[in-house]
Amino acid sequence: MGLGIISAIGKTPLIQLSKFWEDSKFNIFAKLEFLNPGGSIKDRPALNIIHCGLETGQIDSNTVVIESSSGNMAIGLAQACSYFNLSFICVVDSKTTTQNLQLLKLYGAKIDIIEQPDPVTGEFLQARLNRVKTLCNLIPNSFWPNQYGNYLNPEVHHQTMDEIVRDLGEQVDYLFVATSTCGTIRGCGEYCRTHNLKTKVIAVDALGSKISGNEQAERLIPGLGAGIKPEHCKAELIDKFVQVSSLDCVVGCRHLARTETILAGGSAGGIAMAIAKMYSEIPAGSNCVAILPDRGERYLDTVYSDTWVRDKFGEVDNLWKQPIKVLHSNSLVMSSS
Template sequence: MNLFAKLERFNPGGSIKDRTALNMVVGKIYSGEIVPGRSVVVESSSGNLGIGLAQICRYFGLRFVCVVDPKTTRQNIEILKAYEACVEVVTERDRETGEYLPTRLRRVREIMAAEQHAFWPNQYANPLNPQAHATTMREIADALDGRVDYLFCSVSTFGTLRGCAEYARGNALGTTVVGVDAVGSAIFDGEPEPRLISGHGASVAPALLDRRLADEVVHVSDLECVVGCRRLILREAILAGGSSGGDGRGAGEARPAPAARGQLRADLPGRRRPLPGHRLFGRMGHRALRRGGPPVEEPRQGGPRRGRRGRPRRRGGRMRHLISIDDLTDDQLRHIVERGVGFATGRNGAARPLAGQVVGVYFRRTSTRTRTAFSSGAMRLGAHLIAYGPDDLQTNTGETTQDTGKVFALMLDALVARTADDPAEMRGWADQDRMSVINAMSSDEHPTQALADLVTLQRRFGAVDGLRVLYVGEGNNTATALALALARFSDVELEFRTPPGYGLPEELLGRAAERARRTGSSVTERHDMDEGTAKGFDVVYTTRWQTTGTSKPDPDWRRIFQPFQVTERLWEGNPEAVFMHDLPAHRGEEVTAEVLDGPASIAFEQAAGKLHSAMAVLEWCRAG
């Protein structure tokens, strides 16, 4: 069994808290909530988070007030002052808990009330705290080829563990997450007791706490943290802080199941002095940490598997693709939706995870929203973009699509393709396992449209679970993707009203209905438009009658479709329903202008959701 440690001391501020500080502040600057030269940032910190915030605030020209207590080291206070932070030291303990944290938080609230333009990041409850550590866990997974059997992570605000655990679950890494808590901490239902190591444990349970994310818990005392620090110095020549010593000690004391026989990873959050950069350091034998001997280096046959241009491959050596909603696990689907909502609200911060990568956008069919969404989204995430139209490639002169795909894979990191043809073509490109392939619409499914719809619904209703959705119109590729996606959520009622002869494929409908039953949902279809029976829905959804790349076999199809036009009459039985349309719309055909342009319509909010869902898909495929 191999034990790896991720050394965070080489971040500019000297600890893992730099990630949290950056994520909590920069996004708010871009959104205008924090204004350099006017705003005052106020935070409670025992040291490292304060230092991270101090350097960020200094860089952007922001005043920073850091509320600390007597347990904060003199060295950390001097570093804060070097960044020109205003340091306030509370000296009284809270009467109920005997700890300084409640007193620090009260002082923060007092400053917030007194300062006109004050902003409190609130590391203890801010969702941007754990979101910063999706990148932390992604770096770990990439460096270890996606194989992380155990993760040991010290806890205080619960941000690092939560972010890493949510990433691991969302990406099906199969990692057992072990929380390393302090003896005397209240995080895992312990009785608060006096502690000496700052930044490890907490006297009150933090708002970010979700105990379900820690598969196991190890408690280490202050003395054991010191012992862990000494071992790191003597055996690895690493000078680390107290919580890092706790992680090392926790990993040494844990006894993973014999079946694991794999790789463990401990997080070393930081050290006393800031230095630039951060990287993984060498592998230590698990037994060496348990005994007195030197680290044991176990050779690895052939070295780590790496991808094209030297980049680490995904777990199992596979690239990630999105050609069908069925390519996603339930956790991955929800993860992409949550990330899409995060991009829409600014919660995801300003990271550029695709920096240095090249994304190709290949559309053989017309597109406004999807093409713009993926082009804009790729650039916003830091990627370079190459766009191809239907007349740009040598396929027009006889080159096969297979050969074209091989060339794409040699030069691109990801390809977003709209073919409106058999998805087997995209599957063939994906099977090369050299670039990520994203289906921007094939003949049978439009998965990225469904993801945009889910992001829109999540933002509008707060959750997709429990919604009643009425789809009116042809059972086309948009309907297919919607059925496969909504069937994954619980207590959803999805009813299709489709013209006779133009319903969903029977096999697909049966598959979606069966999946829905497993989640307590339902997917049904009927071929009439009796508006009197269409009542109590939260969402009315339609799509244009003439689907891109397809034609109707019946020359009299408009007569068959006419009863399925969405009009204001539908709102007599659904007064609170919102209206959705994947656009483009033909007013007077599938929907009247009064509905599309009326107060119930969120069709253009839905269109904006394409950008945010496209960013989430690109991030998941290329950066995790």
Template structure:
């Protein structure tokens, strides 16, 4: 018995194409290995062929044998096809997650379906129950052979000898390999090939949320082919350099984006792999060559991934925005942002990513324009910006500040942002949201706070906030979220009386209200000034080693901070004007641009290392790139959740 020629000869040699449209704005190249072009429709054709060939060579599979395997679908199709070609029996043990499309194909190729309907009693998972059923069948069927994809080294060797070799022959040494994991045959074989050649390639394992392959607890997973409820023998301890866990929604998004931008219809795990590339985009160096293995075709997911009603019902996501492709304009307001929720770790991370993009030169941000009328105190500030990175956007923020509005019961400031597609200039979103301005300010302060806290890992934090308006309250929320148990004490001060009930219940027991700003200032290690004070009032140095978050920019008299060496700004040109504390230090004490450090120095070059234990004076004027980045995040969240109003 031989397994050569015919359909077996068509396996492998799949196309490797550059995904230029999907990653058009990235400084690196991504090549997709289209494994769905194998005759059985997936990457599983390769191990099916190799495992059967080796079993025949060893005499484990002979005329009259029955091949048995536990599979979620794709390997079963590959084995059914090759067993039909050999003229031998094939039984596939599946569970309810296997799609009807997969089962129909298996039966069409002569395979028999053995459905396990109840999960394993001990673990609640189907995979152990499927394997137990395989072992039962092996004990009752003469000349039965289990290919055992989870522990058969021939599974991994097939990818070492073919998949990764093909990628290497075409691209040479690559910088990143993105590979979905389940039985771990593909990633094991590819990793072995890479390491056998001494390449420095980063191997990225794309796992499913709810999988235990790389730790964590087991949970529900809707799609086959990604993740596992057991750790297979092929796993090993050196499988991957980076692990990215993706959700079912990530898989759907990736598949639909691939179809929309590249006209490639691929299966759920392919979408997950592409979502992982997108997630790591901000950390992939410019010029890198990335290969992404896209395991199967999309036709088998018509009733799930590509079914709008299924996506709405099962994932509770409105797919219309994905289908629109961003061609319509989205309107968001405060209520939409509130419904999307505030994740301070994520927002600070977004601000930090924007800093990194700025440091790479992937931005444009002219100086703000101030329009004053009819009274000098009234103004509209225009802040245009472009930000590159994983989610490139352009746009402009308009913020109108009219102090007299307060007397009329109206907001002092009005904030609006327009986002544009940087490739064609088309407007993507209009965001009218005062909350967004505060979220941006607190997120940027969060970048500074995290760096400060990381430089003092053993120090408990005593937080003081001067000014209990919206910005002050958001700063308390941010500090509590980022500092956690390290935040031991909170002191608040405002010219107006502060209602203790206005303090979030979670931190109320740690919070005191000061009757004088000096009491707060002298006992706090982190002080945030969040006022609209018309006059400077802080005239004394802070306690040594403090962090001064000068959010309102005009609270410190020069003598209070003239002795501070660690002065951090977001942008010198912006902050050294408009009567800021930095401008006064420049004019009266000779502070120069070369004397300060920037957020880019902080994030990218560990600027605090040269100021160990010293007081830090942070002055963020507010750059448009941060407004664009935060607004872009909420627009993406709105699209995922079906929030906002579509404008014609």
């Protein structure tokens, strides 16, 4: 029996997807990270960073934790800080969803909202990071988890990959991971290289993200891609980048919900479509694992809202009303990047 809610973080189930692509020539497995108590994979690094800070004395009962995040890491840190009775200031921006703001308030976080992007880069992320540094200079005994540069972020995902290997009990041929801080992909990639696995690590990135390219495109799905190239992005650990559009994410999510009854977050839809894009490249009999980062309830007003989808993309519901393999054969799915 675990002690407290933090004991439920990790050891998420790995399941086989049998309906997403019927009669697939390879096996597709999903790591259900949205079953962490805070609803996402970010519970893992949030707990690791706070716990290690307490253990080493970097954090004490009077410390104010300050971080930039508008989504899952914010909620993971708010949960951990609430559990350990720590003060937490979360720097968000005007694009943060109402649901996430409500969750942060419920956990007792103080919210600092950035209304304008950074004037130099045009990115909200840089503006949020600048604000974090300002607050840390102003507030005594403050602590910045620095999810984009703190090695405790990727380190905890050695355990994530170990769980996958142990649960599958066979070779993991392909691992599909969404980009953001790149903590997950770095940690899993390091595990694969250290243990001499032949796993091909596939980074699924948003079109318009600075991680895999410089294309100008509006990113509508939070938590996928980034406006900067994070320190954790290590090219030597990544075998291939696959770019997905915001529409890809919507279509993938709707297919997962319709076929597997999995209500997953936006980046999970991008991962699903990345697998579809690479279908012809993956040998028959391969084992492919998709890490599904977060749950879909936080996207009911966007990805799963017919009104929002029509407003952003037009009449596209036909894209998830036919089997995914039909989309692929009709070349309606974008080619892999």
